Amino acid sequence: MNEQNPSTDRAAAPAPASPAPPGAGSGHEPDPRRWKALWVCLVAGFMTLLDVSIVNVALPSIQKGLGATPSDLQWVVSGYALTFGLTLVPSGRIGDALGRRTVFVVGVVLFGVSSLACGLAPSSALLVVARLVQGAAGGILNPQVSGLIQQMFRGPERGRAFGLLGATIGISTAVGPVVGGLILNGLGEQTGWRWIFFVNLPVAVAAVVLAMRWLPAPPERDRSRRIDVDPVGVVLLGLGVLGILLPIVESGRGGSTVPWWVAVVGAGFLVVFLVWERTYTRRGRTPVVDLALFTVPGYSSGAAVGTIYFGGFTGIFFVLTIFFQEELGYSPLLAGLAVTPFAAGSAVSSALGGRLVDRFERALVTAGLAVVLVGLIAVDVVLTTEHGPSVGWWLAGPLLVAGIGSGFVISPNVTLTVAGVPVERAGTAGGLLQTGQRIGTAAGIALIGSVLYSGLAAGRGLDPAAALRVAAILVAVALAASVVDLRNRRRRSRNPS
Template identity: 55%
Template sequence: MAQQEPASPAPEEAYTPDPARWKALAVCLVAGFMTLLDVSIVNVALPSIRTGLDTPESDLQWVLSGYALSFGLFLVPSGRLGDARGRRRVFMAGLVLFTLASASCGAAQSSLWLVISRLVQGVAGGLVSPQISALIQQMFRGRERGKAFGAFGSVVGISTAVGPLLGGLLIQAAGPEEGWRWVFYVNLPIGALCLVLAHRLLPDTPGARGVRLRELDPVGVLLLGAGVVALLLPFVQSRQWPGDEKYLLLVVSAALLAAFAWWERRCTRSGAEPLLDLALYRVRSYSLGSSLGLLYFAGFTSIFFVSTLYLQSGLHYSALQAGLTLTPFALGSGLSAGIGGRLVDRLGRPLVVVGLLMVAIGLAGTAFAVHQVTGKGIGWALIAPLLFAGLGSGLVISPNQTLTLSEVPVRRAGSAGGALQTGQRVGSAIGIAAVGSVFFGRLADDGWSNAYDHGLIVSVGFVIAALLVAIADVVAGRREKGAGQARA
């Protein structure tokens, strides 16, 4: 089978607006909010989990990065499964599994039980999430699609940012000893309600059919998963595994990821469906947008991990106080996300550049504030820089999602959207592992403030790297435009 070049999308199927599309979108956004919220809501529960289950530092990181990793690894095959078997069916199956896994997390009696339940919960989130972007592609066209993606981008940003506040409220209400369990139990009624509404409102997928296991590329899933795990292990286990030999796993990771790329090309040449259509990455908007998303989420989500630990364990804030301290970021992100969704068609990638620059400046201001104010007054000093960073974040996530998928045909919507979010989730896992390694490594010798400072430096580094990718995209786009005008 000849390899299809995604730069020239195939004609989309006939489009008839679904009268229930906005209600269906609301169901998708609530489910998306629930699955993405679990990336960050657990942050404020970490000190309680650590005490209640006698959890070591490495397991604390796996509670977060393990969820993000399993979430990310199943996004691409889940996207393809939804394209083939029906997005509504896969969406509902994911909701059932996510709800059951949440119940298991809440009932955990050991850190191993919790980590395994979080891995299953991540798999379920990976089933749900790619169906959302694919359903938006299916249900909306033109300006409506931009608005729908803008709403989804708002959910992505706000769910990650507002998690610490909601987690703090739940722990405050249920008590510090058992309150962390309600961080997971809260998903049960939400999941049940979404399941009923999804059955009633979500549309079927045109051309849905049966799919065989080999069409989901299990070898590709294993190679990619093993490569990313080998990349994370030296950082997550940095204090548990003394010596530098552990960093040889980075060589193993590079070999596994190279084998993954070879296998995907082999699948394409043989006519089989690869896990990841590498031809998508020949399109500049998709390849650079995916790289930007990975780097940004590495910096974005790791901020909340170290911030909540610093505020609660270092400054002895309650879970609610820690959540309130981080709320300005959520407010800023919510205020600007809708604006970003409306402006992206007119301003394009330069809008993302502005957003990333604001995030970098805001986070640098956060690190500066920690050194200027002492004691519990630090929370007040963080309001302005976190608000500024949040305003910038709202201009990054939604516009980047729209721009990255702008040249992807609807028939590839599920797998392309899944691959984009895989990068974001893998970026989250890498960021938590890298920042956590630096943070815990400095904590024993330098104290909480310096450990937090060094962790923030790593987070800012990821954001600056994303900024450089965005600038490269802007420059390349202007060169292409100039070359096109010269030929004309």
Template identity: 55%
Template sequence: MTARSPREAVNPQPPGAPATSAQPDARRWRALAVCLVAGFMTLLDVSIVNVALPTVRVGLHMSTSGLQWVLSGYALAFGLVLVPAGRLGDARSRRAVFLTGLALFTAASALAGAARSQEWLVLARLLQGAAGGVLVPQVSGFIQVLFQGAERGRAFGALGATVGLSTAVGPLLGGLLIQLFGPHDGWRWVFYVNLPIGVAALPIAYHLLPPPRPTAERAGHRDFDPVGVLLLGAGTVALLLPFVQQQQWHGAVRWLLLPLAAVLLAAFVLWEHHYARSREPLVSMALFTVRPYAAGVLLSLVYFAGFTAIFFIFTIYLQTGLHYAALTAGLAVTPFALGSGVSAMIGGRLVSRLGLLLVEFGLVLVLLGLLASAVVVQLWAGPAIGWATVLPLLVAGVGSGLVIAPNQTLTLQCVPVARAGSAGGVMQTAQRVGSAVGIAVVGSVFFARAAGPHPDWTLAFQLGVTVAAGLVLVALLVAVGESAASRRAAARSGP
């Protein structure tokens, strides 16, 4: 086994950061549990709605465009506010921002469940997405504040398990709720299920989460950089919109938004360099000069492009191609969820010893699982495919758990606590962008074979999985490249 690279040995508090000699908060694990419950609820709503769309269409007589906005509106609003919300938590009070996001998300869930029209539901989903984007970056910020050393790896392992489980369990839980409450109004409980969780979590979070640091400790970090917020927000929307609206916005005109996004994001980078000369920027560009952080964000972007798209095409393949019920389609992806949840917890404990080697091993397992599922579908195509894919999805899920949490730990451990929220927001924005691009790219390949009067659902799934596996392979190459760069840096620095 190779020695650990500098990426695993990076001091979580770089020079100039405040000392961390204070005693750990005795309530830190209970505080983390509250954060993870709230984070699970918001991330769950990315995937749980997929299986509810057929009943939503019938219940509200929605157009295809309206259904697309139920999905894409949430993703757009979520990605739009991640970085500004993370920065707001760094600059002001993470607890206050977290509680605000949780309260808004709970209220928006009630509005979505009570929707009486297409426009009502779309607006509620936009508010839900924005509230989720406010809440989620505070979780990684609290982990940076509350945990140190090996404990931080275990905490990020729990967060990684939450990310994996929320993504994979969504279709199962959505199908179960529709089964319990009926095809007409069952979709409403996909949103109402958040209400008791949110109401119970609010007072507990207020009691357990640490209050803001003294004003003196936040001196120099209170500027909010409104120009940076506008440039990043406009650039993010221009980048995401062509992908999340791909199925509804036909023609090549939408791709003109991509060069506009490039211009806006370049202007954002230039502005942040200028702003940082005298004030604290929305995103410190110095973060990207730290190779482990830059590599970790890139790996997240590419991996989520492949990983998230699998659930999208698999549930469509099962429900539309093989006529699975919503609950049965959800059960079919449960092996991935179980494997991911268990291995993320284990990965969080091993990352301090194995570092990037653990991430590389996880990516190899994901690749093997995805490619095996493509082969299995060819051999056992038919109604029993849900059983035939149990083992490949379990292997891929185990690998995914060894990627998400360890990569997040390694990426954020070199970030000062004062920038934990904005740095985590950037990483999560990369994940959202990756998810949108991956679903668009993999979905295009999938629908090219699944459309028309004689769709070939098996071939469509196989081609989609192959493209997703190619994206995972790129993530593996990023990890291998970072390992090699770390070894070269260690060799230059000497013993």
């Protein structure tokens, strides 16, 4: 990408002098298995991201089947997100050091075993524990996907690969309620919720077998050299992320039992973490997070855009699936189908965005955010003017528009954000990006959810229009951040020195 090459050369070792990453071959000899390897990664990533939303439609069935309390149900959902977010950065760092295929396979195996434990859980307490492990496994697996894309692909091909990753993220987020509804409808509410977890098992087995065949082998390393995992940095980062996420995810369904000052303590741990990492680096050691990542042009701004956007865009599904079921009487399956126009639009434009990002760069993301905002404004108009069961049909067009815009945001933004990151730090960079997305998602749903339910206390019922206005505001803030980044990139392009 023309704008970034001068900046990239200043931020890291010049690309021509860098050795080709393992499994990728030289710039003229790409790994012939790279597209097969990509599909293995995408299917495994889809499995972990689907489990973020698929469980929501099964919560009433879980409550009946296990006698779960509201607190138990909250932890079935939020516990997964919490441990997912906690393990992203350390596992990205370990993947960079040990080899991404090794850590990927470990994550898939652990995800499959914990999925089996979820499906067999005889009590809500054991289900919560299994979900915590399952979330940690998802956090182990996912940074390897973005790291492997960085490792195996170059130039325009990398944009197309990230485009497919973006389509995977968008589709998995949107179709979770549909898949969950289909399973419950087909197998019954009494035992159907268990198969929501069992369906992961054949996927996990196939992913492990194919990963060992097609993913690039770990690089040879000197066995006499000890791997520096920076344990103090890992603990400080974990405490910081835990402190910030815990009160947020606890507030998602009607009030938090964790005081909000815990988030302030978490932020304090993150400050200490930054000081420690800087000191650790000065000692000549390898930190869990190389702070030089944030000096790579476009990385910090791209991460900010992604964090803010995920806070707004994931709230759309949270609001509409609840509104369709609780206010309009839709079945879980019908509620999931009603939001599929967003998924369909996102799937198409994500693949297209991967091909266009090399040409239009940050302007493509900025335009996509503007289109999402237009779609959300149209959703607001429909919700304030139309009432009754036909609302789902009226929302199809606006949701399709918003989905098309979203496809031009997620994968192109990731492509641009990590474009200047050296391949040897790709796993850590991807883990940091996804940690920001998890924090943004949790905070956005907590904020949007509180607005959605605010009308209940006043006897007005759910207020989806007001809640989605909050989502639109978050998208508008992400749009403003993208405009600033676009201006900065153009300024660097005009003045490369």
